[in-house]
Amino acid sequence: MDCADSVEHVDVLVVGAGLSGIGAGYRLQTQCPDRTYAILEARDNIGGTWDLFRYPGIRSDSDMYTLGYPFRPWRGEKSISDGASILQYVRDTAAEYGIDSRIRFGHRVVSASWSSIDATWTVQVIAHGVETELSCSFLYLCSGYYSYESAYLPDIAGLGDFSGQVVHPQFWPDDLDYEDKKVVVIGSGATAMTLVPSLAEKAEHVTMLQRSPSYVMSLPSRDPIAKRIRKYLPDKISHRVIRVKNTVTNLGFYQLCQRLPGIAKPVLRRLTKYHLRDGSTVDPHFAPSYRPWDQRMCLVPDADLFKALNSGAADIVTDHIDTVTEKGVQLKSGDHLDADIIVTATGLRLVPAGDVEFMIDGETVDLARHYTYRGMMLSGVPNLALCLGYTNASWTLRADLASLYVCRLLNHMRRGGYRIARPISHHDASPQPLLGLTSGYVARSESILPKQGSRSPWLMRQNYLLDLPTMRFGRIDEAMEFD
Structure with a gap:
């Protein structure tokens, strides 16, 4: 296929202008300054998740020194920060480095078609209601793994009979009046546990209704050790030191939970009991049947x-x-x-690769039949990368590694005169789910998401300290074909 002259072409097309997309833009313009790039954003604003979600109390569920960018220090007072502050941080980052000038707002990617003859992706886009096309040599999806257009709502009998208001947190109305109202929040995940204390400040009463409990851990919203470090060291150095401290601490705790659950479970139980006036409520409300970190831990700041x-x-x-x-x-x-009021905090609807449809040389790509390569590319799929974060740590830790790897790959291709980079086709006798959690929203989507293999480079390790040397310095040509 010969791309028509009317189709605009860029070297790299980034999809999504959230936390990951802005980070990708920075890495591309600093690591690959000779490449042209553009960012397509379906919405009208920068921020992704942090612009979409507007429910009361929305905040980070991990510390901002690791959720923030390594190249731009987090200067906020709170380590566990509110959504508005995070959104401003992302927008300020985009403005400071001129990344905002590369964003095309109101551009929703519908499908992408690869031509091996041209070594080009032709991307179909709905731009402000009008169908158009762009082409690129490399496509980088930084759109996360959940749908912005719809959320998960289980079949709840009688919900249509309710005379009050039913609200899903993903589509929180700006004018919702819950003052002096009785509110039932259905759910037991991070969203429910964020909503309940915030709503309780004004509501007559709030009930969190859960089918099964989750592990909950309280941490101070202001990190006292980080405060001391920032007092004596410059911003950039203190940010790196705190980032390393928190990364190692969080990873160590995760490994303890997974490897020694017999120790971790009673510790978490005692911590929960310490914060509750009535310690008897630990059972059944805070006593999950699964091991700690088989599902994502719920973090509550300042208890x-x-x-x-x-x-x-x-x-x-x-x-x-x-x-x-x-x-x-x-x-x-x-x-x-x-x-x-009933709030259905029942979870997200996961979609693979931003719900974009792919074709390679005229054949439809079934993403569920492919394996992830280093947790970011797909077996047999050329010049395409997905930006996926960690499930057991801050999203940005892995997202930034993915962007750095994309830049390394692009530079390797330029030096070698290659137009195409394709992870080899892969088959594994012991395939594993991509995200590695037992949470309902993950289990519901296993059949449509790509798989991971049982060994490197097909295994997506949830370990930043192991990924760092591999993604930064590992072999680019391992299990990779170049043309």
Whole structure:
């Protein structure tokens, strides 16, 4: 296929102007200054997740020294920060480095077609309601792995009979009045645990209704050790030191949970009991049946969830829904939860590769049949990378490694005169789910997501200290074909 002259061409096309996309832009213009690039953003604003989610209390679920960029120090007072501050940080970063001038807002990527003859991706885009095309030599998807257009909502019997308002956190209305109202939040993940203490400040009462409990851990929103380090060291140096400290600490805790759950579980139990006025509520509300970190740990800053429970402004109910009634939620235990507002914090709907459809030389690509290469490329798929973060640590730690690797690959191709880089086709006798968590939102999507293999470079290791040398200095040509 010969690309028409009317189709604009760039060397690298980045999809998504959130935390990952802005980081990718910085790496491309500093590591590959001879390459042209553009960023396509479906929405009208920078920020991705942090611009989309507007529910009360939204905040980071990991520390900002690792969630923030390694090249631009986090200068906020709080290590666990609110969503508005994170959004401003991302936007300021884009403006400071001129990345915002490369963004095409209102450009939603629908599909992408690869031509081996031209070594080019032709990308179909809806730009402000008009269909158009762009082409690129390399396509880099920084659009995350969940749908912005729809969320996961299970089939809840009787939900349509409820006379009050039903709200999903992903689409929180700006004018929702919950003051002096009875609110039931359905869910037990990070979103529910963020909402409950925030809503409890104004609502008459908030109930978190969960089918099964999650592990919850409280950390101070302000890191006292980081404060001391920042007092004596310049911004850039202190940021690196704190980043290393937090990375090692978090990884060590994760390894403890996974390798020695018999030690980790009672420790977490004791910490939870310490924060609760009524220690008996640890069972059943904070006693999961799974091992710590088989699902993502829920982080609550300054014990705010426990404070809301202790004050009586909120409570937790562990039960199953029988049906939603006109006035609330009828439980299978026979109890009824009165409600004016029901919040369905029931999770995300995961989609592979930003829900973009792919074709290679006229044949449709089924992403679920492919293996991830170094957690960021796909077996047999040329000149395409996905930006995926860690599930057990800050997203940006791995996202930045992925962007650095893309730049290394592009520079290797330039030096070798190659137009195409393709991970070899791969088959593994022991394939594994991509994300490696047992959470419901992950398990529901295993059949549509790419797989990972049982060994490197097909295994996506959830370990920054192991990934760092491989992604920064490992062999570019391992299991990779160049043309």
